[in-house]
Amino acid sequence: HQFAENLSRLKKEHGLKNHQIAELLNVQTRTVAYYMSGETKPDIEKLIRLATYFHLSIDELVGYVQEDKVWNDLSLKQWLLSLNLRSEEEIAKIKILVDTVETLYPN
Structure with a gap:
């Protein structure tokens, strides 16, 4: 559910409404609500659009953190x-x- 939490946080930080994110992704407003509740996840094309819009990598957007080799020493x-x-x-x-x-x- 990390993606859902991140999307909700980004929406709030940027002062966006669900319908604005829906327009960006070319989906229905309720689909955005499903994303934020964790009921469903966007396809790769929509992840790319979101990551680009928020100036993040897809990894950051979905909450994937690769532990650094040196940092784990x-x-x-x-x-x-x-x-x-x-x-x-x-x-x-x-x-x-x-x-x-x-x-x-x-x-």
Whole structure:
């Protein structure tokens, strides 16, 4: 139901109504309600439209999170914990750094 939760959150954040999302996807308004309740899921074409509209990847839209290889390294986690990072901002900065290194130096 992660997609349903994400769509509901995005709708609220962007101040959209069901009928506006329905127009974007060329579906009936009740279909959007079904998406948000988790009763049904959109096909790939509609996922692409939504992801493009909200400037997200499809993975982000549907709630798929691929765990990073480096981020899963236990010794790295222990080291990060030893830094006593106090804020989410500090942790996010370290995560961006790790992601960048993984991108530049893939295995």
